Amino acid sequence: MASMIGVDRLTKTYSGGVMAVNDVSFEVEEGEIFGFLGPNGAGKSTTIMILTTLIAPTSGRASVAGLDVVREPYQARFNFGYVSQELAVDDSLTGWENLYLQAGFYHLPKREVRARSEEILKLVDLFERAGDPVETYSGGMRKRLDIAAGLIHKPKVLFLDEPTLGLDIQTRRHIWSYINYLRNEYNMTIFLTTHYMEEADALCDRIAIMDQGTIKVIDKPCDLKNKLGGDIVNIKFSETAPEKISGVLQAIRSLPVVSSIKPHKDRYTAVVKNGDEDIPEIFRVFQHSGIEISSITLKKPSLDDVYLSYTGKELGNETGSKEDATRFRNVMRRMRS
Ligand SMILES: Nc1ncnc2c1ncn2[C@@H]1O[C@H](COP(=O)(O)OP(=O)(O)O)[C@@H](O)[C@H]1O
Numbered sequence: 153m154a155s156m157i158g159v160d161r162l163t164k165t166y167s168g169g170v171m172a173v174n175d176v177s178f179e180v181e182e183g184e185i186f187g188f189l190g191p192n193g194a195g196k197s198t199t200i201m202i203l204t205t206l207i208a209p210t211s212g213r214a215s216v217a218g219l220d221v222v223r224e225p226y227q228a229r230f231n232f233g234y235v236s237q238e239l240a241v242d243d244s245l246t247g248w249e250n251l252y253l254q255a256g257f258y259h260l261p262k263r264e265v266r267a268r269s270e271e272i273l274k275l276v277d278l279f280e281r282a283g284d285p286v287e288t289y290s291g292g293m294r295k296r297l298d299i300a301a302g303l304i305h306k307p308k309v310l311f312l313d314e315p316t317l318g319l320d321i322q323t324r325r326h327i328w329s330y331i332n333y334l335r336n337e338y339n340m341t342i343f344l345t346t347h348y349m350e351e352a353d354a355l356c357d358r359i360a361i362m363d364q365g366t367i368k369v370i371d372k373p374c375d376l377k378n379k380l381g382g383d384i385v386n387i388k389f390s391e392t393a394p395e396k397i398s399g400v401l402q403a404i405r406s407l408p409v410v411s412s413i414k415p416h417k418d419r420y421t422a423v424v425k426n427g428d429e430d431i432p433e434i435f436r437v438f439q440h441s442g443i444e445i446s447s448i449t450l451k452k453p454s455l456d457d458v459y460l461s462y463t464g465k466e467l468g469n470e471t472g473s474k475e476d477a478t479r480f481r482n483v484m485r486r487m488r489s
């Protein structure tokens with residue numbers, strides 16, 4: 153399969169000295185939805201701006217649809233659409249006018265522009281409102297028009313920088329469905345950045361976790377979760393002084409079913425093979441230690457846990473699913489009986 157985006161040892165140091173992108177390499181296949189996941193300042197927008205020819209890299213190479221973005225920027229631009237983090241639509245114009253303006257940049261024939269605009273306005277559910285000035289649109293509608301503008305020239309690759317930033321959950325889900333549609337219907341290659349865990353999880357075939365200019369890991373969301381190797385058990389102790397709990401920690405760590413236990417905020421996070429069976433073993437360690445467990449929770453690994461394990465930081469909200477809660481209650485019930 154052809155690689156639609158190729159990035160090879162890409163580095164960007166801004167004039168102020170900030171190294172926003174540090175020796176990054178990856179490839180995206182045709183028809184893939186590929187996500188850059190990372191916190192503010194990770195270097196996501198910088199990478200996208202290099203790929204879309206808006207800024208030049210300091211070193212390394214990047215290509216889109218087989219075209220080198222530094223040597224052939226003009227040709228490359230005809231092959232991709234770019235929807236920036238900030239809204240780019242003109243408020244004083246109507247939906248139609250915004251698309252016609254955008255089409256002008258690509259010198260598309262008039263007849264084609266009308267049909268094409270209609271098609272994408274329908275795709276993003278704006279056809280009915282396309283005659284109204286954009287200043288009457290909601291935030292979600294503006295974003296949808298922005299995405300439509302990025303699609304006017306039928307690009308092979310679509311770049312979306314934080315496509316759902318600040319939008320309500322319903323609008324976000326609509327945008328996810330457009331993205332899926334574009335891939336399924338046109339085999340479009342989609343490159344998006346996000347700092348929403350569940351967005352990356354729901355939408356992307358593969359994710360690169362980016363932090364401080366470098367890529368920590370690239371894989372499919374499910375494989376990233378599986379790689380963690382089990383369930384997540386969060387434990388809070390009655391005692392926090394390191395010298396008092398070191399013995400207990402050592403004992404937990406040496407249990408064959410525990411693959412790791414690390415401090416995190418006010419608690420410890422352990423990765424275990426199978427929470428249902430392994431929590432009782434952890435309890436046994438505490439039995440004669442004089443230290444009590446003040447709270448313990450069990451959950452399936454989420455992308456948050458993956459993120460935490462690669463960056464040591466938390467990105468999204470850590471909320472366990474209902475399923476996890478039920479499962480955990482059952483473990484506790486069995487232990488008491
Ligand atoms: N034009 C610029 N000049 C100098 N530093 C910049 C510029 N744009 C971004 N940076 C810095 O580069 C780093 C990466 O920023 P950015 O690529 O916007 O990250 P992200 O999109 O992941 O939030 C940050 O430290 C940011 O402050």
Ligand SMILES: [Mg+2]
Nearest residue numbers: 196197237314
């Ligand atoms: Mg950004």
